[in-house]
Amino acid sequence: MTAGEFPEGPQLDAQINRRRRRGAYLRISFLASLIVAILALLTLLFNIVNSAFGLVALESEVAPAALVEALGLDTTSSALVDLSKDDLVAVLRTNVNNNVGRRLERDQRFYDDRLVFETQTKWDELCGRAVDRPAGCSTGARGRDDVYALVIEQIVQPKVRETWLLFDSIFHRAGIEERAAALYPSADLVFRSWLSVDFVTSPQSPQAEVAGVRTAILGSLWIVGVTILFSFPVGVGAAVYLEEYARDTRLNRLVQTNINNLAGVPSIIYGMLGLAIFVRVLEAFTSGAAFGGVEGSVTANGRTVVSAGLTLGLLILPIIIINAQEAIRAVPQSLRSAGMALGASQWQTIRAHVLPNAIPGILTGAILAVARALGETAPLVVVGASTFITADPTGPFSKFTALPIQIFQWTSRPQDEFRNIAAAAIIVLLVLLLMLNATAIVLRNRYARRV
Amino acid sequence: MPDENAFVRTTISESAKVMPAQLTSAMEIRSMNAYYGSFRAVKEVDLTIYDHYITALIGSSGCGKSTLLRALNRMNDLVPGARVEGDVHFHGTNIYADDVDPVEVRRRIGMVFQKPNPFPKSIYDNVAWGARVNGYRGNMAELVEGALRQAALWDEVKDKLDQSGYSLSGGQQQRLCIARTIAVKPEIILMDEPTSALDPVATLRIEELIQELKERYTIVIVTHNMQQAARASDFTAFLNMDEDRAGRVVEFGRTADIFTKPEHEETENYITGRFG
Numbered sequence: 094m095t096a097g098e099f100p101e102g103p104q105l106d107a108q109i110n111r112r113r114r115r116g117a118y119l120r121i122s123f124l125a126s127l128i129v130a131i132l133a134l135l136t137l138l139f140n141i142v143n144s145a146f147g148l149v150a151l152e153s154e155v156a157p158a159a160l161v162e163a164l165g166l167d168t169t170s171s172a173l174v175d176l177s178k179d180d181l182v183a184v185l186r187t188n189v190n191n192n193v194g195r196r197l198e199r200d201q202r203f204y205d206d207r208l209v210f211e212t213q214t215k216w217d218e219l220c221g222r223a224v225d226r227p228a229g230c231s232t233g234a235r236g237r238d239d240v241y242a243l244v245i246e247q248i249v250q251p252k253v254r255e256t257w258l259l260f261d262s263i264f265h266r267a268g269i270e271e272r273a274a275a276l277y278p279s280a281d282l283v284f285r286s287w288l289s290v291d292f293v294t295s296p297q298s299p300q301a302e303v304a305g306v307r308t309a310i311l312g313s314l315w316i317v318g319v320t321i322l323f324s325f326p327v328g329v330g331a332a333v334y335l336e337e338y339a340r341d342t343r344l345n346r347l348v349q350t351n352i353n354n355l356a357g358v359p360s361i362i363y364g365m366l367g368l369a370i371f372v373r374v375l376e377a378f379t380s381g382a383a384f385g386g387v388e389g390s391v392t393a394n395g396r397t398v399v400s401a402g403l404t405l406g407l408l409i410l411p412i413i414i415i416n417a418q419e420a421i422r423a424v425p426q427s428l429r430s431a432g433m434a435l436g437a438s439q440w441q442t443i444r445a446h447v448l449p450n451a452i453p454g455i456l457t458g459a460i461l462a463v464a465r466a467l468g469e470t471a472p473l474v475v476v477g478a479s480t481f482i483t484a485d486p487t488g489p490f491s492k493f494t495a496l497p498i499q500i501f502q503w504t505s506r507p508q509d510e511f512r513n514i515a516a517a518a519i520i521v522l523l524v525l526l527l528m529l530n531a532t533a534i535v536l537r538n539r540y541a542r543r544v
Numbered sequence: 545m546p547d548e549n550a551f552v553r554t555t556i557s558e559s560a561k562v563m564p565a566q567l568t569s570a571m572e573i574r575s576m577n578a579y580y581g582s583f584r585a586v587k588e589v590d591l592t593i594y595d596h597y598i599t600a601l602i603g604s605s606g607c608g609k610s611t612l613l614r615a616l617n618r619m620n621d622l623v624p625g626a627r628v629e630g631d632v633h634f635h636g637t638n639i640y641a642d643d644v645d646p647v648e649v650r651r652r653i654g655m656v657f658q659k660p661n662p663f664p665k666s667i668y669d670n671v672a673w674g675a676r677v678n679g680y681r682g683n684m685a686e687l688v689e690g691a692l693r694q695a696a697l698w699d700e701v702k703d704k705l706d707q708s709g710y711s712l713s714g715g716q717q718q719r720l721c722i723a724r725t726i727a728v729k730p731e732i733i734l735m736d737e738p739t740s741a742l743d744p745v746a747t748l749r750i751e752e753l754i755q756e757l758k759e760r761y762t763i764v765i766v767t768h769n770m771q772q773a774a775r776a777s778d779f780t781a782f783l784n785m786d787e788d789r790a791g792r793v794v795e796f797g798r799t800a801d802i803f804t805k806p807e808h809e810e811t812e813n814y815i816t817g818r819f820g
Contacts, residue, residue, distance in 0.1 A: 341624055427661035431721070433622060435674030435728055436651025445673060446663060 141523075144516030145287050148262040150273045152280040154250040160184050173244070178237040181244055182209060188248045197243060199227035205234045246303075253302055254280055256509045288517035296483040297499070301510030306518050308485055309499040312398070312478075313467060313525070315486045316495055319402020320409065320466050325459055327406075328413030332455075335414070336421040337443055356411040364475030367404025372396055372476060379403075381490030396477030399489040404476050405469055409462035416458020420451040453537040460533035464526050470497040496522045570595040570732055570762040571616065576630035578611050578620060585611045587790040589630070591781055593732070598754065598763045600777035600799065602770065604814065607783045608791025609766045613734050616764065617653035618646040634732075651678055654730035658737040660717035662709030662724070667692075667701050670709045670720055674728040687727055694760070695723035696753050715746025719753065726757075733757065735765040739772065751776045770815055774803050782811045 100108050157173035164180060176184070182203050185194065194210035199219070203209045208216055220230035235243075245251065254277045257269050262284065273282050295305025331352075339345045376395035377383040424447050432442030448455075478498040486493050496518060503515035571593040578586040586608040593599050593616075601609045611620065618639060620626040631638045639649045662670050671688045680687065688705070692698040697719040701712070709720055718738060725733055735754070739747040754763060754776055767773050773780055780803070781796040795802060795811045806812045 425661075427657060427659065428663065430619065430622065430655075430657060431661045431663065431724075434617070434619060434650055434655035434657075435677070435724065436647055436654075437674065437677040438647050441677045445677070450664065 141516045141519050143259045144513050145520055146259045147285065147513070148257045148269055148282055149285045150254040150277045150280040151251045151283055152254050152277050155188070155248055157249055160188065160248065163187065178240055181237065181240045184244055184248065185240070193247065199229045201232050202229045202234045203240065253510050256513055287513040288520050292514065292517055293521060296485065297481060297494070298483065301508060301514050304514055306496060306499060306521055308482060309494050309496045309518070310521065311485050312493040313495040315398045315489070316402045316405060316493060317463060317467055319399055319489060320405040321463055323403055323406035324410045324413050328410050328459070329417050329455055332414045332417030332421055333443060336418050337439070337447065352411050352414055356415060360408055360469055361471040361475060363404055363408040364472030366407065367400060367472060367476045371400035371403050396492065397490045398486050398493045401473055401476050401478065401493055404472050405466040408469065408472060409466050412462040412465070413459050416462070417451070417455045420454025420458065421447060423454060424450045453540045456536050456540065457533055460529060464529050467526060467529065468497055468522065470501050473498055496525070568595045569593065572633040574631040574633065576615065576628060576632060578608070578615050578628045579626065580623065581625040584788070584790040586615070587792050589793050591793055591796060593762060593764055594779060595762050596758060597778040598758055598765060598776060599779040599781065600773040601764065601766045601781050601783060602773045603783035603791065604785070607785045609783055610736055611791070612783065613736055613764060613766050616734055617650050617655055619650070619655060621646055651728050652730050653732040653734060654725035654728060656721050656725055656733060656735045656738050659741045660714055660721055662717050662720050665709060666706045667709050667720060668705040671724050671727045674724055678728055691723040691727035694726050694757065695719045696749070696756070697723055715742050715749055718742060718746070718750060722753065730761065732762045732764065735763065737766050737768060740768060774799060782814060784810050784814070
């Protein structure tokens with residue numbers, strides 16, 4: 094070692110300090126990147142929550158108090174909410190015209206033992222029919238809460254006049270009250286959570302107040318179900334072939350390169366592929382006509398759950414293949430050698446050692462891919478998601494809508510209320526995604542523990 | 545260098561002359577060449593593996609010992625681009641013949657690897673799996689116990705057969721791998737530097753075990769450790785690299801002869817540590 098080749102003494106100190114400072118700057122900039130990411134995420138969450146809750150000005154056609162008063166009950170203190178079923182039916186009877194009343198009764202009776210709007214002879218005749226028998230003939234009577242909901246929907250008819258964001262509702266309440274009092278003198282100012290049990294369990298509706306996401310949730314689940322059924326076995330199979338069986342030939346390298354590139358193709362391209370192949374060419378199969386399982390009136394011409402599911406399946410197939418390949422590649426070669434050296438066939442070795450050790454990685458990759466499919470909108474628009482359906486999907490050949498489609502439609506409406514329910518739907522979608530990821534973690538941990 | 549190859553062959557036959565008459569061969573390797581792609585890793589090997597004896601393959605790193613060993617039960621087939629030319633006779637059948645299934649070859653000629661590689665399964669399953677996939681129909685518990693006893697591991701693991709094979713120490717794991725190999729009842733066990741990843745105590749136990757296994761099995765062992773070859777084997781083949789980097793058997797004979805009066809200067813240089 095020659096003196097002077099490396100810095101010594103004060104020079105060394107200065108040099109080390111310089112090196113350290115550079116590291117410190119980098120560390121701070123890494124932290125800053127992290128903070129930017131977290132801030133972006135928080136802003137997003139704030140925005141969503143801000144829209145999903147807040148004050149609304151509710152104006153009723155008929156004041157509930159007036160309805161109660163009109164009944165002329167002894168107890169003057171009772172409000173509409175506290176009325177008994179009999180009283181509520183009486184309210185309906187006096188405030189709803191007979192046609193509407195009969196329609197309601199035909200949907201579901203008010204009492205098992207007597208009729209309210211319909212006459213007994215007419216009812217017997219209706220129920221005696223072979224076709225177009227009213228649903229009310231075979232179902233039980235409405236409950237008290239159901240009747241209350243009817244009163245609200247048919248008579249009180251609360252309308253949202255204006256909505257406010259959560260932030261304003263909390264911090265500028267006085268201003269809002271002033272404005273509401275000036276513009277809507279008869280309106281009630283109430284705090285409303287747009288995300289509610291009703292919201293999750295109600296079907297789509299043109300009225301934002303009663304619209305829900307049940308149809309969209311079920312649509313999304315059906316589609317993702319088809320997607321998983323298609324892309325998981327196919328993807329894992331392809332990955333096993335590429336990793337364990339395929340020789341290193343030019344053709345196989347080409348296939349591999351293509352798979353890697355396909356993972357980056359914009360999703361709308363897959364939508365067009367799905368439209369061309371599943372909706373048009375394979376219409377006989379994707380509409381269910383080939384299986385004879387569809388009634389003529391509800392046919393969706395191939396724009397069905399199965400088309401959407403297969404399209405999303407194609408979209409995430411490369412992602413599943415690549416992830417599964419990496420998981421399979423990570424299984425130590427020594428396990429394969431050990432298996433083969435015992436006189437096991439190649440498949441026995443793959444089945445007993447390669448796949449069990451790769452499955453946590455395969456599952457993680459697959460579920461992340463499925464989470465992506467759950468959030469995809471563009472391909473579904475192209476494949477032909479229904480813009481407005483209230484009927485739940487009942488099978489692979491149903492028309493469909495999905496959560497992201499629903500959100501997309503609601504956000505493009507001009508009315509404020511739709512922005513609120515879009516935010517609520519986003520929360521539902523996020524919760525669904527979190528649940529999916531939680532499943533992934535649970536599954537992975539369970540399989541990882543076995544080894 | 546054809547002359548030298550001819551000489552190797554004579555050496556073998558001369559050694560064979562001094563062998564006792566009851567020696568029978570388990571494997572006969574004739575003019576075998578092993579390639580990785582276009583690279584010839586082992587050339588013109590002629591070697592006889594004697595039944596119920598321990599044959600050691602020694603030589604410097606990269607001289608093709610492991611390639612030769614792996615060619616004996618067609619494990620080389622698993623390496624992309626690898627191929628073997630020439631004959632490897634096992635009970636009179638060339639294991640590289642078209643109608644021979646490598647899966648069957650590997651069941652009858654087992655292999656123990658350099659690094660202990662138990663399956664990430666229970667100790668019991670580690671031993672039972674090989675037998676199960678080969679369609680063993682007997683009493684599995686007995687087979688597992690027998691294999692573990694032969695591998696001198698039974699007393700240490702009999703109370704924790706359901707624990708992971710990874711819970712064992714390195715030496716125990718290697719004995720578990722030996723038990724696993726024994727459980728499919730092979731005739732020949734190939735060992736690729738089985739003690740190179742183990743400490744001296746564990747190494748000694750494996751060496752003792754190998755001596756016990758000799759009663760039932762023919763063993764071929766690759767080793768870097770000269771003392772191990774001298775201590776543990778009956779026959780020794782010394783491999784060396786040629787100028788073209790292909791490995792070649794320089795000398796083969798009784799271990800005692802190889803280590804006391806080697807016929808080749810190369811061999812003498814290697815075993816006395818004056819190599820390279």
